[in-house]
Amino acid sequence: MSTAAVPQPRNQAEAAARAKSGSAAGKRTKLSLAAALLFAALGAALVLLASGRTWAEGNAVFAQGDLRRAVDGQDITGLPGALAIVGLAALIAVFAARGLGRYAVAGVLALCGAGIAVGSLLALDDTSALEAKAAETTGIADTAIHGVSHTPWPWVAFTGGVLIFLAGVLALGYGRAWPAMSGRYERAGGDTDRPRPRRSRPAPDPDRPEELWKALDRGEDPTGRVG
Numbered sequence: 001m002s003t004a005a006v007p008q009p010r011n012q013a014e015a016a017a018r019a020k021s022g023s024a025a026g027k028r029t030k031l032s033l034a035a036a037l038l039f040a041a042l043g044a045a046l047v048l049l050a051s052g053r054t055w056a057e058g059n060a061v062f063a064q065g066d067l068r069r070a071v072d073g074q075d076i077t078g079l080p081g082a083l084a085i086v087g088l089a090a091l092i093a094v095f096a097a098r099g100l101g102r103y104a105v106a107g108v109l110a111l112c113g114a115g116i117a118v119g120s121l122l123a124l125d126d127t128s129a130l131e132a133k134a135a136e137t138t139g140i141a142d143t144a145i146h147g148v149s150h151t152p153w154p155w156v157a158f159t160g161g162v163l164i165f166l167a168g169v170l171a172l173g174y175g176r177a178w179p180a181m182s183g184r185y186e187r188a189g190g191d192t193d194r195p196r197p198r199r200s201r202p203a204p205d206p207d208r209p210e211e212l213w214k215a216l217d218r219g220e221d222p223t224g225r226v227g
Contacts, residue, residue, distance in 0.1 A: 032174035036167040040091045040109070043163030047084035047116055050157040055123060058148040060134030069145075071129040073157060079119040080157045087112035087164045094171050098180055106175050110168025116161025120154045 051073035060067045074081060090109040097105050130145050171178075 029177040032170045036170040039163040040167035043160040044084040044088050046160030047080050047157045050153040051081040053153040056150050058130045058145040069133050075129045076123045080116045083112040083116045106171030113161045113165025120158035
């Protein structure tokens with residue numbers, strides 16, 4: 001009896017450890033999913049907001065004097081705004097994809113964030129958009145620009161890109177355990193399309209008139225004959 005009782009505590013401990021491990025894994029999955037959604041949504045909002053704000057200002061010099069000109073993020077580079085939209089689409093596609101497709105879409109999400117961050121950094125000292133706007137205003141191709149100043153909005157777009165990149169990293173690391181959007185609807189559709197077998201009713205007892213009347217009310221032949 002003593003030898004049979006020895007494995008029991010060990011099995012209970014293993015079961016408790018597995019339950020605890022499963023609970024911790026489920027918690028990590030939920031936290032990673034919530035963090036990825038928050039990072040991607042907030043990052044895209046920051047990028048789209050920053051892209052419409054003034055990134056640089058400068059004075060265009062021409063014969064009548066100086067004229068202050070300003071350019072926004074879209075004037076300098078449309079890359080961050082476009083990648084932010086692609087990143088949001090990739091985040092939605094993560095839940096629709098399965099297997100290797102989910103990893104591929106998560107990689108696209110991370111690359112979108114990295115591209116936004118790099119594009120924002122390259123735009124920090126860019127003056128080509130100011131020069132083009134000055135030339136358009138004065139009609140002189142080589143209009144000089146001086147007094148150039150840059151706003152913090154490129155750094156806001158850079159921050160948004162970093163957040164989207166982190167969302168992609170979380171999708172790569174934990175996305176395999178995230179729920180899939182399509183599976184539930186596929187199962188629901190399959191259930192509705194599958195014909196359901198008709199329940200067969202027992203033939204009414206001829207010795208019980210109430211059963212015969214019920215069969216007639218249902219449109220059945222109380223004699224049990226088919227056709």
